[in-house]
Structure formats: C-alpha cells, structure tokens
Amino acid sequence: MYESTRGNLSGQRASQAITLGMVPGGGLFVPSTFPALNWRDLQGLTYRDVAQKVMTPYLPEFPQEVLTDIVNIYEDGTFDGLNPAPLISVGGFGVLELWHGPTAAFKDMALQVLPDLLKVSLDQLELDTDVLILVATSGDTGKAALEGFKDRVGMNIVVFYPEGGVSAVQERQMTTTKGQNTHVVAVKGNFDQCQTAVKRVFAMDDLKAQLQEKRLIFSSANSINWGRLLPQIVYYYWAYLQAVEQGKVTPGSTMNVVVPTGNFGNLLAAYYAQRMGLPIGRLISAANKNNVLTDFFTTGVYQSQRPFFQTISPSMDILVSSNFERFLYEMSGRDAQKIQTWYDTMNQGTFEVDPATLKQCQATVYAGWSDEEETLETISRSYKAYQYVFDPHTAVGMKVYEDYLSTTNDQTFTVIASTASPFKFSSNVLQALEEAKHESLKDEWIALEDLTKLTGWDIPLGLQGLDQKPTKTVEVCEPEEIPEVLKKIFI
Numbered sequence: 001m002y003e004s005t006r007g008n009l010s011g012q013r014a015s016q017a018i019t020l021g022m023v024p025g026g027g028l029f030v031p032s033t034f035p036a037l038n039w040r041d042l043q044g045l046t047y048r049d050v051a052q053k054v055m056t057p058y059l060p061e062f063p064q065e066v067l068t069d070i071v072n073i074y075e076d077g078t079f080d081g082l083n084p085a086p087l088i089s090v091g092g093f094g095v096l097e098l099w100h101g102p103t104a105a106f107k108d109m110a111l112q113v114l115p116d117l118l119k120v121s122l123d124q125l126e127l128d129t130d131v132l133i134l135v136a137t138s139g140d141t142g143k144a145a146l147e148g149f150k151d152r153v154g155m156n157i158v159v160f161y162p163e164g165g166v167s168a169v170q171e172r173q174m175t176t177t178k179g180q181n182t183h184v185v186a187v188k189g190n191f192d193q194c195q196t197a198v199k200r201v202f203a204m205d206d207l208k209a210q211l212q213e214k215r216l217i218f219s220s221a222n223s224i225n226w227g228r229l230l231p232q233i234v235y236y237y238w239a240y241l242q243a244v245e246q247g248k249v250t251p252g253s254t255m256n257v258v259v260p261t262g263n264f265g266n267l268l269a270a271y272y273a274q275r276m277g278l279p280i281g282r283l284i285s286a287a288n289k290n291n292v293l294t295d296f297f298t299t300g301v302y303q304s305q306r307p308f309f310q311t312i313s314p315s316m317d318i319l320v321s322s323n324f325e326r327f328l329y330e331m332s333g334r335d336a337q338k339i340q341t342w343y344d345t346m347n348q349g350t351f352e353v354d355p356a357t358l359k360q361c362q363a364t365v366y367a368g369w370s371d372e373e374e375t376l377e378t379i380s381r382s383y384k385a386y387q388y389v390f391d392p393h394t395a396v397g398m399k400v401y402e403d404y405l406s407t408t409n410d411q412t413f414t415v416i417a418s419t420a421s422p423f424k425f426s427s428n429v430l431q432a433l434e435e436a437k438h439e440s441l442k443d444e445w446i447a448l449e450d451l452t453k454l455t456g457w458d459i460p461l462g463l464q465g466l467d468q469k470p471t472k473t474v475e476v477c478e479p480e481e482i483p484e485v486l487k488k489i490f491i
Ligand SMILES: *Cc1c(COP(=O)(O)O)cnc(C)c1O
Pocket: 105, 106, 107, 140, 141, 223, 260, 261, 262, 263, 264, 265, 266, 267, 315, 316, 393, 419, 420
C-alpha cells in the first residue's frame, strides 16, 4: 500500500499511485513498508529477471505474466548490448553505465517501462479512458518520455521545452521522434516558466472537463511518479551483483554509490535499495554549481531562493529537488506533520529541519558539489588517467567522489552512476578533452564526429545521423497559450 508524505492520503494501491502521479492536494506517494530482498537470491539472474523480482513486491495487483512482458523490454533489443546497465571497471572504482537505452541518458531505464506500468494501472482501475501525458523538460526527460510513449495505444504525449533552452542534440532528438501520438511544443521563456505553465494546465478544471468528453485524462511522466522510481531500484541490485561477480566486492560486504543529483530520484532509488537490504555503505550525492542540496546537508536549511546557474550539466540545474521530500519523510521517522509544515514554509522558498532529522540525513548521505571548471578539468584528467570519457553530469559525480576519498580515505568499493553518454554533450566534452577552455564551442554535429575520432568510441545509435533525419513541425507558443495548443490538437 502507498501513503502520502504529508499524511493526507493512505491505503492506496500501486495502480492508484502510478495513475495519479502525485497526491491530490500535495504530497508524494511512498510505499508504506520496504519489502526485504536478499541479493543472494538474485545471483545468476538476467537483468530482466532481477527487475521482476525487485518490482513484484511493490506491485501486488499486477499479474506475474503481465510483469514478465513489461520487463522484457530490457532484453528485446531496445537497450543496446546484452547488458542494459554494465558495470565498467575504471581505476579502482566502478562506473555503472545507465545510458544504453534509445536516448543515451539514464532516464530510459525507467521511462521505457512507465508507459506499460501506467497502462496496466488504468486497466486495474477499470478506467476506460485514454491518457494525455504532459511533460515539461529541460532536455533529457522529454526525449526519453517521447521514446517511451510513442505509438502506445491509448496514450498521447505532449512535451514542452523552453525555446532555445536545450542543446542542439537534445532539440533534434525530440523533433525527430516518430509516432502519431507524440507532440513537441517550444515555449517562449525559460524552463521554470515552461514548467510552471504546464503545472497550471493540470489544475484547469474546464480544460479537464472538455478533454474528459473526448475520453482523455491527464497524467504525468516526471520523476515524482512512483512508476519512475521503482524501475530505478533494480540497477543498484544489478550493480552489486556485477561487483560480486567481478570480484570487486566480497559477498556481503558493502559498496558505496555516487549519484549525480538533480531531482533526487536516482539517489533515492539507491536509498530504497539499501532499505530493502542491499549492502550499500555510503550514499554520495553529487551536485553541480546549483548546490542547494550540499548546503542543506551542512546546515539543515533548504534555501531555494538563490541565483540559478545554467551549467554544462543542465539536467541537474534544479533548485527545487522534488524527490527530496520523500527522503526527508524517511529521515524524520515518517513524520508527515513535519513534512507538511516544512513544505508549507517552502512556499516562501525555504525551510529548516530539526537537529535530529539533520543528523539522520548526514549519517545517511555524504553530499558534495563541483563547479564548472572542476567538472571540465575532471573530464580531461580522467581521460588521461583511465582513457575513459565522462559526460559532464557523471564528471560531477567523479569530482565529488575524489573529494570524498581525500576527506575520508574510505577504501570501500565505490560505484559511480553514469547518467548520460558523453556524446550527448559532445561540445563541452570535447572542449574539456582538448583543453580549449576559452575558445568558443564547436558546432554540436561537428563535435560528435570529432569526439568519436578522438576517443574511438562509437556514437550511440540514437544520436547517429540525427542532423539528417526529418523533423516534425514544432508548435511555438507563449506559456499562457499552452491550453489553446492542447485544444487545437485534442478537441
Ligand atoms: C535527470 C538527470 C540527472 C538527475 O537525476 P535525478 O534523478 O533528477 O537526481 C543527472 N544526470 C542526467 C544526465 C540526467 O538526465
């Protein structure tokens, strides 16, 4: 059963949590208990079968044969190679490559299964309607969601991105998506304005009523949906199983995890795996210059009112980290009253937790950050040392791991979650590797080719020939015109 972090709803089934996305009236769905799962019982299984074992206890109303079909996505060629999340040995640590899906970022790991989880949830609830997924994106989520939902029967998706606010590769990835049910809209404004406008649409009762007449209900594919967190728990078990198999970890001893963090979904999934009994030692959170979380772990004050920086790791440019609420719920001893109070205060942009909660947070997570120069420098230095190329997000993780090592001298085997292929951010990666810090950036398409020449690595399939593919018509609108755009398409 699922309950709200703010105590305003409980006893909900998985299908309700997944269909609703977030708790009406505020709050996020969390499982009321964490089922225990011993990693030893998963030894020798394939990724697909591990996924089924991890997800089953959280989805009691999902028939097993249905779940078997859903997790098959990890083996049907959608992810390149036989292993959708390989653990690569680099230096003395491990890199868990989570970007072998169709869009070359880790969001595929969950967004390839979310549409099915949603479909089954709707069936379970006997809701005889189609869904309209609205997504606001600063880059990676948009394409991963489009790929996940394209051509799914009974599902439509519209992705809104800030015009001029995403990289050339990211924009092309989105506008070249096939599928009759996929739509892409450029919104005039920055990401915040775009996201705020989309959130407002979810609350428009007249529009909702008009869509309902067309048998359409809204749903969300962003990372507050439980259906996106659950598939992410799987790859931490998978990382541990590989570490044992590769002899990096003696069976039963702990492994540390470093996660490049924005909305805190990925790190939270690692924490949930730890709660289920996976021997994870330190959870290490790595932020970029938007280091609101690092400050929180030092002071206990969450201060979101601060300058916003556009960085070379744009998917982590986030000041209001939505899944952090779920983490605080656990750290406070599941005190829904406290969460409600803190997030009421958050309307003014800040809150402060009590000393006991802060202590618990600090005992669970080590938090660090990396500035822009350090990130570029880490890409270049790591390439020289290990001939391994980090994308800017993962490089933030690498830098924080180095800081952690020099502070603690902790020799525990550590895995860095690698969240994107370096090819997705070729210009910046190339800038780092060529140490041409003060020259202007190369054209993205030339940079892709140059990066492949320099490293000998293949360009991921999903990024090949992108500049040649036909693009769909992109509607451009002001934030307040979004409802009109939706009416034009669907009513
Ligand atoms: C979304 C994203 C992140 C941040 O993940 P969260 O779960 O939001 O913390 C990090 N790196 C990349 C490449 C991403 O796309």
